[in-house]
Amino acid sequence: MDNIRTIKGGVNLQGIIRVPGDKSISHRSLIIGSIAEGETSIEGFLYSEDPLSTADCLRKLGVNIPTIINGEPFSIKGVGIKGIKEPKEILNCGNSGTTMRLLMGLLAGQEGKSFILTGDDSLNERPMARVGKPLSLMGGTFFGRENGRKAPITIVGEKLRGCVVGTPVASAQVKSAILLAGLNASGTTSVIEPASSRDHTERMLKAFGADVNIRGELGRNIVINPVDHLTGQRILIPGDISSAAFWMIAGSIIPNSNILIKNVGLNPTRTGILKIMDIMGCNYEILDKSIIAGEPIGSINVKTSNNLKPFKIEGDILPKLIDEIPILTVAACFCGGISEIKDAKELRVKETDRLKVMARQLKKFGAKIIEKEDGLIITGDSKFNSAEVDSETDHRVSMSLAVASLLAKGSSKISRANASNVSYPTFWDDLEKLIK
Ligand code: S3P
Numbered sequence: 415m416d417n418i419r420t421i422k423g424g425v426n427l428q429g430i431i432r433v434p435g436d437k438s439i440s441h442r443s444l445i446i447g448s449i450a451e452g453e454t455s456i457e458g459f460l461y462s463e464d465p466l467s468t469a470d471c472l473r474k475l476g477v478n479i480p481t482i483i484n485g486e487p488f489s490i491k492g493v494g495i496k497g498i499k500e501p502k503e504i505l506n507c508g509n510s511g512t513t514m515r516l517l518m519g520l521l522a523g524q525e526g527k528s529f530i531l532t533g534d535d536s537l538n539e540r541p542m543a544r545v546g547k548p549l550s551l552m553g554g555t556f557f558g559r560e561n562g563r564k565a566p567i568t569i570v571g572e573k574l575r576g577c578v579v580g581t582p583v584a585s586a587q588v589k590s591a592i593l594l595a596g597l598n599a600s601g602t603t604s605v606i607e608p609a610s611s612r613d614h615t616e617r618m619l620k621a622f623g624a625d626v627n628i629r630g631e632l633g634r635n636i637v638i639n640p641v642d643h644l645t646g647q648r649i650l651i652p653g654d655i656s657s658a659a660f661w662m663i664a665g666s667i668i669p670n671s672n673i674l675i676k677n678v679g680l681n682p683t684r685t686g687i688l689k690i691m692d693i694m695g696c697n698y699e700i701l702d703k704s705i706i707a708g709e710p711i712g713s714i715n716v717k718t719s720n721n722l723k724p725f726k727i728e729g730d731i732l733p734k735l736i737d738e739i740p741i742l743t744v745a746a747c748f749c750g751g752i753s754e755i756k757d758a759k760e761l762r763v764k765e766t767d768r769l770k771v772m773a774r775q776l777k778k779f780g781a782k783i784i785e786k787e788d789g790l791i792i793t794g795d796s797k798f799n800s801a802e803v804d805s806e807t808d809h810r811v812s813m814s815l816a817v818a819s820l821l822a823k824g825s826s827k828i829s830r831a832n833a834s835n836v837s838y839p840t841f842w843d844d845l846e847k848l849i850k
Pocket of ligand 1: 437439441512584587588612736737
């Protein structure tokens with residue numbers, strides 16, 4: 415397979431596209447549908463490596479998930495909260511942190527059954543104690559490399575008890591793991607996060623009939639009580655704003671661009687990028703706003719803006735744009751003045767160390783970036799030269815470098831470009847369609 419992409423700068427982007435389904439909601443539709451009773455139908459599922467890893471693991475846990483065909487709706491018949499089977503094989507989560515962490519929460523309370531989770535080289539280096547530790551407070555038992563901090567992880571299913579857990583990081587994966595464990599624990603489980611992270615799990619659990627309540631300042635306290643069963647639902651998955659983000663930034667900066675991105679999820683826990691685009695002075699409009707399956711959606715029309723202003727990202731907004739930092743780093747290179755990204759240490763434990771990797775790769779185009787322990791300082795007004803860059807196996811880096819290449823003079827080459835298959839397999843086709 416062609417894994418090096420050549421991208422020519424100096425083009426314009428124009429046209430209408432639909433980005434693929436939301437990755438976070440796709441994972442959750444499979445997991446929550448699997449433990450519901452009755453049928454869950456799923457439409458708009460993201461047919462990409464990460465959610466397909468979740469489907470594969472759930473099949474090994476005894477759930478009858480049909481072969482998923484790209485673009486076609488499908489249904490799964492749930493096995494109930496206690497109906498998960500002990501698998502004969504190791505569960506391979508591939509590159510997907512969401513798969514591994516949410517399954518740790520789901521499986522910790524499956525009494526008398528044991529499970530082994532592993533992943534690719536990147537995932538097996540990512541921190542898992544952030545999930546294992548709070549679940550251990552509930553009675554969960556985990557073993558793993560480096561004293562349980564890294565996968566492969568063994569889970570010994572136990573009877574869990576609800577408790578109050580304060581998480582040190584604002585992570586939807588950690589919060590969701592605890593909530594899934596709380597579904598099958600005795601008593602009440604209460605999670606308090608330092609800043610609110612994406613709330614797709616809470617929304618979906620509620621829709622399936624779980625007893626979930628959001629409390630506290632800015633909804634940072636989520637309380638769940640166990641229920642006997644969840645009821646299968648119809649799930650319509652909107653497009654992923656984290657995939658739309660590449661076009662939102664490309665359309666704002668590349669001259670003579672006008673892109674209409676249809677059917678984008680606009681859940682307020684995900685729209686931090688729009689706030690930054692407001693500060694930059696981007697020219698965009700949100701059209702056709704509606705709510706589908708409990709999630710706000712709309713279309714985003716973005717046009718080129720001149721004289722973009724620099725921005726600062728820090729504090730509570732981080733979880734609301736956590737996956738957009740790589741593309742916002744590209745954006746900062748084209749804003750007049752100095753932009754700053756702070757409080758972003760979490761970026762160092764994503765699919766790659768995204769602070770280091772984005773600084774290293776963008777410097778090859780001539781970007782002026784200083785790497786700090788918890789962020790980046792970027793001097794805008796860059797004139798990008800063509801470069802030979804590398805995704806370093808990270809999907810969001812690959813697509814951010816594609817946008818950077820469009821902004822460079824001449825032809826650039828991206829190696830390991832197909833890392834994009836993790837979340838946006840049709841990215842390169844959409845790019846082809848938009849180039850004018
Ligand atoms: C996700 C949560 C975020 C995000 C990831 C998907 C989820 O990770 O970066 O791409 O689906 O819950 P963290 O929970 O580690 O912040």
